[in-house]
Amino acid sequence: MSIVGCSLQCNDSASNPGVQISCGVTNVAVNQEIRVTFTNPIDPLTVTNNTFRLTEDTGRTPAGGFALDPLDPRTLIYRPQLTFDSAGNPVFGLTEDKAYLFAIPGSLRDAPPYIRSTSGAPNSSSLQCTLMATEGVRDANPGRPRVNIFVLRKDADGDDTDGDFVLTGEDENGFPIMGETPGGPKFFNAVGLTRVHRDTPVRFVFDDVMNPATLANPVTGLSNFIRAFVDADGDTTDRSDQVTMLGEFTLTLDQGAQRTTVAFIPSSGLPSAGSDDANPRKVVLELSPQIADLGGNTLVNPGTFSFTPEKILFEEQMIEESFADLAREDALRTGSSWGTGLLVIGPGGGSGRLGDLLVLPGTVVELDTDFEDFSGVTNPAIFNPIHIVERASALPITDGVFEFARLRVDAGGVLRFKGSNPARIYVRGVADIAGLIDISGSSGTLHTSDTLLGGTGGAPGPNGGAGGRGGSRPDGSLFTGSFFGNRIGGVPNPGVGPSDVLDAQTYEQVNGISGGGIAFPSNLEPAPTFVGGGQAGLGWPQPTLANPNLHMPQDVNDVSGMQYERLIQCSYPIPSSPGGGGAHALDGGVGDMAFVPPSPFPIPADSEGGDSAELAIDDLVRTLSPELGLLRGGGGGAGAGGHLQFTQVNGQAIQGCSTTVPQGSAQQIIAHVAHSSAGGGGGAGGIQLAVGRRIILSGVIDASGGDGGSGTFPPASDTPNDLAQAGGGGAGGSALLQSQRVQIQAVPGRVNVAGGLGGEGTGNQFPFRASTGGRGSPGFVRIEATPPPDVANEQAKIAPSESALQAQYGLGVTIQEIMTTAAWAPTTEAPSGWSGAQSCWIRPSGNFFQLIFQDDANVPCEPGHVGAEPGWDMHLRIAGQPLPQSFRGANLLSSMTLEQLFGADFGTSPVVVRFQGARAVGLLTDPCAVPETGGSSPISAASVTDWVCHPALLNDFHAEESLAPNMFRFLILWDRSQLDFAGIEGVEDITFTLQPD
Numbered sequence: 003m004s005i006v007g008c009s010l011q012c013n014d015s016a017s018n019p020g021v022q023i024s025c026g027v028t029n030v031a032v033n034q035e036i037r038v039t040f041t042n043p044i045d046p047l048t049v050t051n052n053t054f055r056l057t058e059d060t061g062r063t064p065a066g067g068f069a070l071d072p073l074d075p076r077t078l079i080y081r082p083q084l085t086f087d088s089a090g091n092p093v094f095g096l097t098e099d100k101a102y103l104f105a106i107p108g109s110l111r112d113a114p115p116y117i118r119s120t121s122g123a124p125n126s127s128s129l130q131c132t133l134m135a136t137e138g139v140r141d142a143n144p145g146r147p148r149v150n151i152f153v154l155r156k157d158a159d160g161d162d163t164d165g166d167f168v169l170t171g172e173d174e175n176g177f178p179i180m181g182e183t184p185g186g187p188k189f190f191n192a193v194g195l196t197r198v199h200r201d202t203p204v205r206f207v208f209d210d211v212m213n214p215a216t217l218a219n220p221v222t223g224l225s226n227f228i229r230a231f232v233d234a235d236g237d238t239t240d241r242s243d244q245v246t247m248l249g250e251f252t253l254t255l256d257q258g259a260q261r262t263t264v265a266f267i268p269s270s271g272l273p274s275a276g277s278d279d280a281n282p283r284k285v286v287l288e289l290s291p292q293i294a295d296l297g298g299n300t301l302v303n304p305g306t307f308s309f310t311p312e313k314i315l316f317e318e319q320m321i322e323e324s325f326a327d328l329a330r331e332d333a334l335r336t337g338s339s340w341g342t343g344l345l346v347i348g349p350g351g352g353s354g355r356l357g358d359l360l361v362l363p364g365t366v367v368e369l370d371t372d373f374e375d376f377s378g379v380t381n382p383a384i385f386n387p388i389h390i391v392e393r394a395s396a397l398p399i400t401d402g403v404f405e406f407a408r409l410r411v412d413a414g415g416v417l418r419f420k421g422s423n424p425a426r427i428y429v430r431g432v433a434d435i436a437g438l439i440d441i442s443g444s445s446g447t448l449h450t451s452d453t454l455l456g457g458t459g460g461a462p463g464p465n466g467g468a469g470g471r472g473g474s475r476p477d478g479s480l481f482t483g484s485f486f487g488n489r490i491g492g493v494p495n496p497g498v499g500p501s502d503v504l505d506a507q508t509y510e511q512v513n514g515i516s517g518g519g520i521a522f523p524s525n526l527e528p529a530p531t532f533v534g535g536g537q538a539g540l541g542w543p544q545p546t547l548a549n550p551n552l553h554m555p556q557d558v559n560d561v562s563g564m565q566y567e568r569l570i571q572c573s574y575p576i577p578s579s580p581g582g583g584g585a586h587a588l589d590g591g592v593g594d595m596a597f598v599p600p601s602p603f604p605i606p607a608d609s610e611g612g613d614s615a616e617l618a619i620d621d622l623v624r625t626l627s628p629e630l631g632l633l634r635g636g637g638g639g640a641g642a643g644g645h646l647q648f649t650q651v652n653g654q655a656i657q658g659c660s661t662t663v664p665q666g667s668a669q670q671i672i673a674h675v676a677h678s679s680a681g682g683g684g685g686a687g688g689i690q691l692a693v694g695r696r697i698i699l700s701g702v703i704d705a706s707g708g709d710g711g712s713g714t715f716p717p718a719s720d721t722p723n724d725l726a727q728a729g730g731g732g733a734g735g736s737a738l739l740q741s742q743r744v745q746i747q748a749v750p751g752r753v754n755v756a757g758g759l760g761g762e763g764t765g766n767q768f769p770f771r772a773s774t775g776g777r778g779s780p781g782f783v784r785i786e787a788t789p790p791p792d793v794a795n796e797q798a799k800i801a802p803s804e805s806a807l808q809a810q811y812g813l814g815v816t817i818q819e820i821m822t823t824a825a826w827a828p829t830t831e832a833p834s835g836w837s838g839a840q841s842c843w844i845r846p847s848g849n850f851f852q853l854i855f856q857d858d859a860n861v862p863c864e865p866g867h868v869g870a871e872p873g874w875d876m877h878l879r880i881a882g883q884p885l886p887q888s889f890r891g892a893n894l895l896s897s898m899t900l901e902q903l904f905g906a907d908f909g910t911s912p913v914v915v916r917f918q919g920a921r922a923v924g925l926l927t928d929p930c931a932v933p934e935t936g937g938s939s940p941i942s943a944a945s946v947t948d949w950v951c952h953p954a955l956l957n958d959f960h961a962e963e964s965l966a967p968n969m970f971r972f973l974i975l976w977d978r979s980q981l982d983f984a985g986i987e988g989v990e991d992i993t994f995t996l997q998p999d
Contacts, residue, residue, distance in 0.1 A: 003040050003042040003118070003119040003123045003124065003125050003126065004040065004041050004108075004125060004126045004127040005023055005038060005039070005040055005041075005106065005108075005125065005127040005129055006039050006040065006041055007038075007039045008025070008036065008037060008038040008039065008129070009027075009035070009036055009037040010025040010026065010027045010028070010030075010036060010104075010131070010133075011025065011026030011027050012025060012026070012038070012129060013025075013026055021108065021110050021111055021126075021127065021128060022111065022128050022130070023127055023128065023129040024129075024130070024131050025104065025129075025131035025133070028131060028132060028133050028134060029133070029136045030096070030133050030134070030136075030137055031137040031138060031139060031140035032082065032094040032095070032096040032097065032098050032135050032137075032138065033082055033084065033094045033096070033139055033140055033211075033257075033296065034082070034096070034140050035079055035081045035082075035142075035257070036056075036079075036080045037071070037077055037078070037079050037080075038054075038077070038078045038080075038106065038129070039074070039076055039077045039078075040076050040077075040078070040117070040119070040125065041076070042076060042119035042120070042121070042123065043075040043120045044070060044075060044076060044077075044078055044117060044118075044119065044120070045117075045118050045119060045120050045122070046068070046070055048115070048116070048118040049068045049078060049117055050115070051063050052115055053106065053115050053117045053125075054068065054078070054080060054106055054117065055103070055104070055105040055106070055107075056080070056102055056103070057102065057103050058097075058100055058101070058102055058103075059100075059101050059102075059103070064082060064083075064095045064096055064097070064102070065082070065083035065095050066080055066081060066082045066083050067080070067081050067083060068080055069081070069258065075120075078117070079258075081095075081257050081258070082094055082095025082096050083095040084255055084257065086214055086219075086220050086221065088221055091214075091215045092213060092214050092296070094139065096135040097135060098135055098136070098138065099134070099135060099136060100134075100135050101132060101133070101134055101135075102132070102133045102134075102135065103130075103132055103133075104129070104130070104131050104132070104133050105128075105129060105130045105131075106127070106128070106130075107125070107128060108125055108126050108128030109124040109125065109126045110126050110128065111128040112128050139296045139297065140296070140297070141210075141295055141296055141297025141298075141299065142210070142211050142257065142260050142296070143209065143210040143211070143260045143295070144297070144299075145299065146295075146300060146301065146302040147209055147210035147212060147293075147294075147295045147299060147301055147302065148208070148301070148302050148303055149206050149207065149208050149209075149289065149293075149301060149303060150191065150206075150209075151191065151192040151193060151204065151205065151206055151207075151287060151307055152189035152190060152191060152192060152204075152205040152207060153189060153190060153192040153195065153198045153199070153202045153203075153204055153205070153309065154189060154190070154198070154201075154202035154203075155190045155195060155197055155198055155199060155202075156197040156199050156312040189205060192204065192287070192307065192309045193307045193308075194308070194309060195309040195310070196309070196310040197310070197311075197313075198272060198285070198309050198310065198311045198312060199272075199311075199312060200271045200274070200312055200314060200849040201271050201272075202272065203265045203266065203267050204230070204265070204266040204267075204268075205263060205264070205265050205266075206228065206264040206265075206266070206289075207261065207262075207263050208261065208262040208263070208264075208295075208301075209260070209261060210260055210261070210295040210296075210299075211255055211256075211257055211260055211261075211262055211295060211296050212255070212293070212294070213294050213295060213296050213298075214253055214255065214262075216290075216292055216293045216294050217251075217253060217262070217264050217293060218251035218252075218253050218264055219251075220251075220252070220253045223250040223251050223252070224251065225251045225264075225266075226290075227289070227290040227292060227293050228251065228264065228287070228288070228289055228290070228293075229246070229287070229288045230247040230249065230266060230285060230286070230287055230288075231244035231246055231247060231285070231286040231287075231288070232244065232245045232273055232283055232284070232285060232286075232851065232964075233283060233284045233285075233286050233308070234283060234851070234962075234963035234964045234966075235278075235281050235283070236281045236283055236284045236310070237281070238284060238286055238306065238308050242962075242964075243963060243964040244286060245921070245923055245942060245964045246923050246942070247268050247269075247285070247923060248268075248269045248923050248924030248925070248940060249266050249267050249268040249269045249924075250266070250267050250269070251264055251266055252264070252265045252267070269923075269924045269925035270849065270922075270924075270925060271849040272311040272849055273311060273849055273850060273851035274311065274312070274313055274314035274316070274849060274851060274999065275310055275312060275313040275314075276313070276999060277313075277999055279313075282310050282311075282313070283310070283311065283851060284308045284309065284310050284311075285308060285309055285310075285311055286306055286307070286308045287306065287307045287308070288306050289301065289303075289304045289305060289306075289307075290304060291304040291305075311849075314848070314849055314850070316848060316850055316997065316998040316999070318856075318995065318996070319846055319996055319997070319998065320993055320994070320995050321844060321846065321993065321994045321996065322991055322992070322993045322994075323841065323972075323991065323992050323993075324343065324990070324991045325341065325342070325343055325344060325345045325989065325991065326341070326342075326343050327341055328340060330841045330842050330929075330930075331841065331842065331930070332431070332840045332841055332842045332930050332971070333431065333432070333695070334408045334431045334432045334930075335354060335358075335407040335408050335431040335432075335840040336348075336431050336694070336695065336838070336839040336840055337349070337350070337351035337430050337431055337695045337742075337837045337838060337839070338694070338837055338838060338839040338974070338976070338988075343990070344879060344987070344989070344990055345974065345988050345989040346987070346988040347976045347978070347986070347987065347988055348694050348695075348837030348838065348839070348976065349694070349742060349788075349826065349827075349828055349837060350428075350692055350740070350828030350834050350835070350836070350837055351428060351429055351430045351431070351692060351693055351694020351695070351741075351836070351837050352405035352428025352429065352692065352694070352833045352834075352836045352837075353391065353405050353428075353430065353833065353836040353838060353908075353914075353975050353977075354391075354405055354406055354407030354408075354429070354430030354838060354840070354975075355390060355391040355396055355908070356389075356390055356391075356396065356404060356405055356406050356407070357385070357386060357387075357388075357389025357390055357391075358385070358386070358389060358406060358407055358408045358409075358410075359385050359404075359406045359408070359409050359410075359417075360383065360384055360385075360408075360409075360410045360412070361384060361410065361411040361412060361415035361416065361417045361437060362381075362383065362384060362412055362415055363412045363413060363414035363415055363437075364414050364415070365381075365384065365415050365416070366415075366418060367379060367385075367415075367416070367417050367418070368418040368419070368420060369399075369417070369418070369419050369420075369425070370419075370420055370421045371399075371401075371402030371419055371420070371421030371422065371423035371424065371464045371465070372400065372402070372421040372422055372423060373399070373400055373421075374397075374399045374400075374404075375397045375398035375399075376397065382934070383934075383935045383936065386934070386935075386946075388946050388947075388948060389407070389918075389949070390949075391908060391914075391916060391949045391973070391975075392908045392949075393949075401423060401426075402419075402421060402423030402425055402426050402464065402465075403426045403428065404425070404426065404427050405428040405429075405430070405833055405836070406427070406428065406429050406430070407429070407430045407431060407840065408429065408430070408431050408432060409427065409432075409433040409434070409435075409693075410433075410434045410435075410436075411434070411436060411437040411438065411439060412436055412437050413436040413701065414437055415436075415437035416438045416440055417437070417438070417439045417440065418439075418440040418441075419439075419440070419441050419463065419464045419687060419689070420461070420463070421465075422464070422465060423464060424465040424525070424628065424633045424634065424635065424687060424688030424689065424736070425464045425687060425688065425689045425690070426628055426689075426690045426692075426833075427689065427690060427691050427692070428690075428692050428693075428834075428836070429691070429692070429693040429694060430694045430836075430837070430838050430840070431693075431695050431840070432693065432695050432697075432698065433691060433693045433697050433698070433741075434698045435697070435698065435699045435700070435701045435702075435703070436700050436701045437701045437702075438702050438703075438704060439689065439691075439701070439702070439703045440463075440704050441464055441466075441635075441686055441687035441688070441689050441704065441705050441737075442463055442686050442687075442704045442706045442707070442708065442735075442754075443460050443461065443462050443463050443466050443469065443635075443638070443683055443684030443686045443687075443706070443707045443708035443732035443733075443735075443758065444460040444461045444462075444469075444683070444684050444708045445460050445683050445684075445708040445709040445711065445758060446458070446459055446460050446469050446472075446639070446641075446680050446681040446682055446683050446708065446709065446710050446712075446729040446761060447680070447681070447711050448680075448711065448712055448713075448714070449472060449678070449679065449680035449681070449711050449712070449713055449726040450714070450721075450724050450726060451475070451677035451678055451679065451713060451723070451724050451725050451726040451764075452475070452493075452677075452678075452723070452724065453475065453678050454474060454475050454493070454498075455471075455474045455475070455678060456471050456472030456473045456475075456514065456515075456641055456642075456678045456679055456680075456681060457471070457472040457641065457678070457680040457681035457711045457726070457729065458471060458472075458681050459471050459472075459515065459517070459638060459639070459641055459681035459682045459683070459684065459711075459729065460638070460639070460681065460682065460683040460684030460708035460709075460711075460732060460758075461684045461708075462518060462635055462638060462684040462685045462686070462687060462732070463684065463685065463686040463687025463688075463705065463735050464635065464688065464689070465521075465525060465633075465634055465687050465688045465735075466636050466637075466638065466684060466686050466688075466707075466732065466733075466735055467517050467518025467519050467520060467532070467534070467535050467584055467635060467637045467638030467684070467685040467732070467733070468517070468518040468638045468684055468685070469517060469639050469640075469641070469681050469682035469683045469684045469685075469708060469710075469729065469732055470514055470515035470516050470517045470518070470535070470536065470538055470581060470639065470640040470641035470681060470682045470729070470730075471514065471641045471681050472515075472539075472581075472641035472642050472643075472644070472678060472679040472680045472681045472682075472711065472726070472727070472729060473511070473512045473513050473514045473539065473541045473578060473641065473642060473643040473644030473645070473678060473679050473727075474511045474512060474644050474678050475493065475495050475498065475644055475676045475677060475678040476495070476498060476499070476500070476512050476554055476644055476645075476646060476676045477494065477495045477496060477497070477498045477499060477676075478491070478493045478494060478495065478674045478676050479494040479495075479496065480492065480556065480557045481555075481557070481558060481671065481674035482494065483558065485558070485652065485670060485672040486672075488672065490558060490671065490672060490673060490674050491673050491674050492674040492676070493676060495676075497511065498511040498512060498644075499511065499512065500512065500544070500553065500554050500556075509540075509541050509544050511644075512541030512544075512554075512643060512645075513538055513539070513540055513541045513643050513644075514538035514540070514541075514578075514581050514609075514640055514641030514642045514643045514644075514679060514682075514729070515538050515640065515641045515681075515682075516535045516536060516537055516538040516581075516582075516638075516640045516641075517535035517581070517582075517583075517584045517590075517612065517637050517638030517639045517640045517682050517685065517730060517732065518532065518535050518584075518637065518638040518684075518685065519531075519532030519533045519535040519612070519637055519638075520532060520533055520534040520535075520585075520586065520617060520634050520635065520636065520637050520685075521631070521634060522534075522616060522617060522618075523618070523631075524630055524631025524632055524634075525631045525633075525634055526630070526631030527631070533585075533612070533613070533616035533617060533637075534584060534585035534586060534590070534612035534614065534616060534617060534636075534637035534733070534779075535584055535585075535612050535637040535638050535640065535685075536581050536582035536583045536584045536585075536590050536593070536609065536610075536611050536612050536637065536638065536639045536640035536682055536730035536731075536775075536778075537581070537582040537593070537609045537610040537611070537612075537640055538581060538582075538641060538642075539578050539579040539581045539582075539593055539606070539609045539640060539641065539642035539679065539727060539729075540578060540579050540606045540607075540609075540643045541554075541578055541643035541644045541645060542576060542577065542578040542579065542605075542606045542643055542645045542646070543563065543564055543574070543576065543604075543645075543646065546604065548604065549604045551563055552564070552604060555646075555649070555671055555674075558670045558671045558672075558674075559668065559670055559671075560671070561651050561669050561670065561671060564646070564649070565603055566650070566651050566653060566659040567603075567659075568653070568658055568659050569600070569655070570648075570767075571650060571655050572650055572651050572652070572653035572654070572655055572659035573648045573649060573650040573651075573673070573675075574647065574648065574649045574650075575597075575599065575600075575603070575647065575648065575767070576597060576599055576603060576604075576605050576606075576645075576647065577597065577645045577647040577677070577725060577727055577763070577764045577765070578606055578642055578643030578644060578645035578677075578679060578727050579593055579595045579606035579607065579608060579609045579642065579643055579727070579773075580593035580594065580679075580710075580727050580728040580729065580730065580760065580761070580763050580773045580774060580776070581593050581609055581639055581640030581641050581642045581680075581681075581682045581710060581728065581729045581730035581760075581776065582608075582610050582611040582612065582639070582640050582730045582775070582776040583611040583612065583639050583640075583710070583730040583731045583732075583733070583757060583758075583760055583775065583776030583777045583778040583779065584637030584638045584639050584640075584682070584683075584685050584707060584730065584731065584732045584733035584757070584778045584779060585612025585613055585614040585616075585617070585636075585637045585733055585779045586612075586614065586617075586637055586685070586733035586735070586736075586757070586778075586779045586780065586781045586782070587614065587619065587733075587734070587755075587779055587780050587781055587782050587820045588614050588779045588780060588811055588815070588819060588820075589612065589613060589614050589615075589779060589811075590610075590611025590612035590613075590614075590637060590639070590730065590731075590733060590757070590776050590777070590778055590779050591611045591730070591731070591757075591760060591775075591776030591777035591778070591779075591810075592608045592609065592610060592611050592776050593608055593609030593610075593640065593642070593728070593730055593760065593773075593774070593775050593776045594608055594773055594774045594776070595608050595765075595773050596766055596771045596773040596774065597765055597766055597773065598766060606643070609640060609642075609730070609776065610776075611730065611776040611777075611779070612637040612733065612779065621822075624784065625784065625822075625824070626688070626690070626736050626738040626782055626784045628690050629829055629831065629834070633688040633689075633690055633738055634688050634735075634736055635685050635686055635687040635688050635735045635736065636685035636707050636732060636733025636734050636735050636736075636757070636778065636779065636781050637685050637732070637733045637778075637779070638682055638683070638684055638685045638732050638733075639682030639683040639684075639685075639708070639710045639729055639730030639731045639732045639733075639758060639760070639775060639776065639778055640682045640729065640730045640775075640776075641679065641680065641681040641682050641711075641729050641730075642679035642680055642681075642711075642726070642728055642729055642761075642763060642775065643679055643727060644676070644677060644678050644679055645677050645679070645725075645727065646674070646675060646676055646677070647675065647677060647725050647764060648673070648675045648723065648725070649671065649673060649674055649675045649676075650671070650672055650673035650675070651669055651671055651672060652669060652670050652671075653669060675723055677723070677725050677726060677727070677764075678726065679713070679726045679727035679728075679729070679763065680710065680711030680712055680713055680726050680727065680728055680729040680761050680763060680775075681710075681711045681729045682708075682710050682729035682730045682731070682732065682775065683707055683708030683709045683711070683729065683730065683731045683758035683759075683761075683778060684707070684708040684732045685707055685708075685733045685734075685735065685778070686704075686705040686706055686707050686708075686732065686733065686734050686735030686755070686781060687735045688705075688735050688736040688737075688738075689703065689705065689735070689736070689737055690738040690740070691703075691738070691740065691741075692738075692740040692741070692828065692834065693740065693741040694741070694742070694837055694838075695741065695742060695743070696741055696742065696743040696744075696745060697741045697744045697745060697746075698745050699739075699744075699745065699746045699747060699752055699753070700747040700749075700752075701752075702751065702752060702753075702754060703737050703739075703752070703753045703754070704754050705734055705735035705736065705737045705753070705754060705755045705781055706735075706755065706756045706757070706758065707731055707732030707733045707734050707735075707757045707758035707778035707779075707781075708731065708732040708758045708778075709731055709758040709759045709760075709761060710729035710730045710731045710732075710758065710759065710760045710775035710776075711726075711728065711775075712726070712728055712729075712761035712762045713725060713726025713727060713728065713762065713763040713764055714726070715762055715764050715765060715770070715772040716770040716772075717764075725763075725764040726763055726764065727763035727764055727773060728761035728762050728763030728773055728774055728775040729760070729761045729775045730760050730761075730775040730776040730777075730778070731757050731758030731759050731760045731761075731775060731778035732758045733758075733778040733779040733780070733781060734754075734755035734756050734757050734778065734779065734780045734781030734782075734820075735755060735781045735782075736755070736781050736782045736783075736784075737753050737755060737781070737782070737783050737784070738786075739753070739783075739785045739786065739787075740785075740786040740787075740826050740828070741786075741787055741826065742788050742826065743787055743788070744785050744786075744787040746785075746796065746799045748798065748799060749799065750798060750799065750801060750803070751799075751800075751801040752799045752800070753783050753799065753800050753801070754800075754801040755780050755781035755782060755783055755800070755801070755802075755820060756780055756801050756802045756806075757777055757778025757779045757780050758777070758778040759777055759778075760774045760775030760776050760777045760778075761774070761775045762774055762775075763775070777810065780802050780807065780820045781820065782821075782822075783800050783820060783821045783822075784821070784822050784823070785821075785822075785823045785824075786823065786824045786825065786826040786827075787823075787825070788825055788826055789825060790823050790824050790825045791823040792823070793817065793818065793821060793822070793823055796823065797817045797821055800817070800820075800821055802820075803817070804816060804817040807819065807820070830978040830979050831979050832977065832979045835977060835978035835979040836975060836976065836977055836978075836979075837975070837976050837978075838973060838974055838975035838976060839973070839974050840971065840973045840974075841971045841973075842929040842930035842971060843920070843926060843929040843930075843932055843969045843970070843971050844929070844970055844971060844972075845922060845929065845968060845969035846996070846998060848998055850968065850998035850999055851966070851968065851999060852963070852966035852967065852968050852998075852999050853919075853956075853966075853967055853968055853970065853996050853997070853998055853999070854957055854996060854997040854998075854999055855873055855874075855952075855953035855954045855956055855957055855994065855995070855996045856871070856873035856874075856954065856996060856997070857873050857952070857954035857957075858871065858872045858873045860872055860890050860891075860899055860901065862901060862902060862906040862951070863906060863951040863952060863955070871995070872890040872891055872995075873952065873953060873954050873994070873995050874890070874917075874952070874953055874992070874993060874994045874995065875888055875889055875890040875992070875993055876888075876889045876915070876974075876989050876991060876992035876993070877889065877989065877990045877992075878900065878913070878988070878989060878990070879986075879987045879988050879989070879990055880895070880985045880986055880987065881985040881986075881987060882985060883895070886990040886991075887900060888900070889901050889913070903982070904982050906951050908975075909977070911977065911980065911982075912976065912977050912978070912980040912982045912983035912986060913974070913975070913976060913977075913986065914973075914974075914975040914977065915951070915972065915973065915974050915975075915992075916949035916950065916951060916972070916973045916975075917949065917950055917951075917953040917955075917956060917970055917971070917972050918946065918947055918948070918949050918950070918956075918970065918971055918972075918973070919946075919947045919953075919956035919959065919969065919970045920934075920941050920942075920945050920946040920947065920967055920969055920970075921941065921942040921945035921964075921965055921966060921967055921968055921969075922940045922941055922968055922969050923940060923941070923942045924940030925940060926940060926969070929969075934946065942964075942965060945960065945965040947960070947967065949973060953970060953994060953996070956970060970994075972992065972994075974989060974992075
């Protein structure tokens with residue numbers, strides 16, 4: 003057996019005719035097949051990479067396959083293998099611009115093995131040549147490709163179970179073959195076809211080897227070039243009502259047959275044609291004009307095509323939830339006990355009426371406890387107002403009470419609160435905090451003393467005390483002249499006194515401002531007293547009882563009110579006092595005036611920190627009860643006073659400042675050096691986190707006070723007069739965590755109620771020692787769970803630690819001063835008395851387009867239609883009743899239904915039931931975890947409805963049939979604050995009657 007020809011124009015070698023064969027064509031395409039014809043039929047088992055050799059210069063053998071020509075068993079075909087990368091782009095067997103050694107061993111020249119004939123004779127001819135893959139991609143079928151679309155069709159009598167519509171096997175590509183009789187018609191041309199089978203794959207058959215990157219991604223099963231829609235009314239000229247069909251695309255390339263097949267498998271099959279025979283639903287297929295073959299030739303027949311699916315007559319369905327298992331429980335949004343055969347009333351967690359709040363990584367969500375309508379949150383993945391129960395009346399929030407169905411703060415996300423009310427966060431289901439909840443007070447700023455106004459105090463957390471402003475720079479309007487040609491240095495600051503040394507009120511702007519206080523006895527009092535703020539630093543100098551003549555100079559000749567130090571160039575060396583720290587669980591720290599004056603210089607007293615005794619702290623106060631107004635923020639740190647440190651007279655240093663220069667001149671002020679000072683830190687706020695099922699805290703709740711503002715001390719050499727005094731730190735706030743289970747990661751500082759540090763300011767010049775503002779007090783932490791948490795186990799997760807408390811306040815202080823635990827026992831008053839359960843999405847099985855819910859005459863919200871039986875009902879277990887009682891039908895308690903007796907309104911009924919619908923256009927991988935936004939969402943945009951009081955209201959909720967719900971979920975809420983609640987123990991079952999269409 004020998005070689006007689008090949009597709010590369012094989013020729014006998016001139017030196018060895020009949021033995022050595024070379025190639026007349028040596029430049030090939032990356033996908034080019036090679037055909038070699040022998041004198042005898044070939045044994046295919048002898049064709050291997052050793053008998054048909056194609057290798058790169060590196061020795062690598064490219065992927066490829068061998069086949070015999072079905073019309074000529076003497077001809078061997080080699081095809082480079084076509085694969086795909088992760089983006090679905092084609093990867094060809096040969097690499098562009100690579101050199102390949104092509105050789106077929108012959109028995110007259112080469113060592114075995116050899117390709118052999120079917121009779122066993124070896125190939126005697128030796129072929130060898132070098133090929134260069136320089137020709138790009140070869141279009142095996144020149145010209146523009148065409149596509150045909152095929153589907154399976156329902157048999158003529160509409161019954162595929164009577165034997166005349168059968169599964170007859172699979173075709174060569176693995177697709178099912180169905181015919182009206184065995185061996186009869188298989189797939190039909192889809193264009194314009196009717197009665198298309200509900201479970202058909204849609205096959206797109208292209209008459210060429212196509213570029214797969216223009217069809218579908220074989221890795222993801224998605225396509226940007228072939229799209230499928232359902233046209234709700236069958237009018238394909240109006241695309242506004244077309245609904246995207248999701249599904250999976252598979253791709254098969256047959257290089258031998260020069261054919262490409264794409265199969266589309268709809269995620270839920272084809273929908274029914276519907277009950278309107280005059281306007282049946284249609285399936286619309288759209289093929290992009292960018293679809294092309296390997297040669298770059300685009301599709302000759304792109305555009306839209308349509309067919310009509312079969313009409314399916316569904317039976318009316320009754321869906322029942324017996325609460326016997328957890329299959330339909332939305333555990334993230336449910337606080338009630340589900341799965342024991344009874345939906346038991348939950349202990350608390352609130353109604354969840356605002357829906358979900360999900361703070362995504364890298365985002366900051368700030369909510370105002372005084373007025374919040376969520377208009378600042380525009381990303382529906384964070385907060386979607388469609389999920390608000392009673393949406394028309396639920397906003398704005400003006401009392402700081404936020405009731406979420408679920409709360410999640412991702413790592414890198416920040417949920418921040420501000421306002422005068424404490425933040426009361428209720429979560430019906432689960433609160434998972436991996437990021438930061440921030441109710442901290444902000445810090446006073448680094449302050450330069452030549453600023454006219456005092457430093458701004460730090461902003462408080464919600465319900466915390468504000469940091470006090472620092473004292474402003476004393477007015478120097480009358481000190482702007484010169485003395486012996488040197489400018490006195492006075493800087494005007496109109497409105498900032500003192501203008502009259504006999505009136506202490508003129509120091510109002512020069513003194514610091516005390517820190518904001520804490521409402522006492524509670525923040526529910528109509529006119530509470532505010533206590534616990536740090537004491538303000540006094541502006542200095544100013545008259546005191548002991549030194550009534552001490553004062554700030556009024557003009558250059560007023561030198562009698564201040565004592566000047568002869569050793570410091572006849573200047574006044576004393577600064578003002580720093581601000582005191584805010585109080586809360588303990589006293590605020592003293593503003594420490596670090597100054598040792600030459601006797602008998604009077605200096606300002608240290609500024610006292612806030613006094614925690616004014617809060618009358620006892621076990622009741624430590625409960626942080628919001629219902630009693632005891633959930634409060636911490637006291638603010640105080641601002642420091644303005645002052646005149648290093649203001650100078652023209653006295654003679656060393657010898658006594660009363661001797662002036664030049665001799666005989668009057669004593670005058672020759673340098674007016676005025677300073678403003680820093681503000682205090684803001685007190686942290688108060689937060690209640692009451693969660694129906696579980697709190698998971700792996701992030702941080704920051705309820706720490708803000709640091710006091712600082713000056714630069716010692717001052718820099720180029721700014722020697724930068725001598726701002728320090729502000730006091732703000733106190734830590736209150737953190738109340740309540741749930742059936744509180745799970746805090748065992749890492750220090752997960753809940754931080756530490757007080758802010760006092761700032762640093764001007765003090766002793768030699769040696770340098772800064773004055774410090776008073777440190778803020780720590781706040782309170784209370785954890786309530788079932789059973790009560792152990793303080794010994796939980797205290798390591800809290801800041802400050804017991805050792806840090808003792809370092810500041812002495813060994814007699816224990817962690818119980820700031821941290822307590824107890825069993826969670828929510829009150830019955832709203833919102834603590836609310837709890838509830840939410841189901842996962844419920845989607846009946848079947849190839850239906852929409853759900854039509856049965857209406858009835860027993861609907862308090864009166865949708866306007868009447869049915870023979872209740873369209874939905876549930877049975878309540880009530881104490882003293884041997885059998886569960888129907889909620890919407892006859893019962894043993896009243897002549898009217900319990901729904902009519904209780905009412906259906908949110909806020910007045912003890913039991914509230916609501917329903918929500920949506921349209922799924924794809925498969926629900928997990929009905930309890932359905933993404934509602936983003937590319938992975940199977941929910942049609944804008945199809946989610948409001949929560950309604952009867953499922954029949956979902957039937958006509960959207961005017962567009964394309965948005966009609968094909969799935970729903972329910973919500974049951976309990977309000978223990980209602981008098982009618984007595985005796986209700988839970989729900990045994992809930993049922994819904996609906997008609998798939």
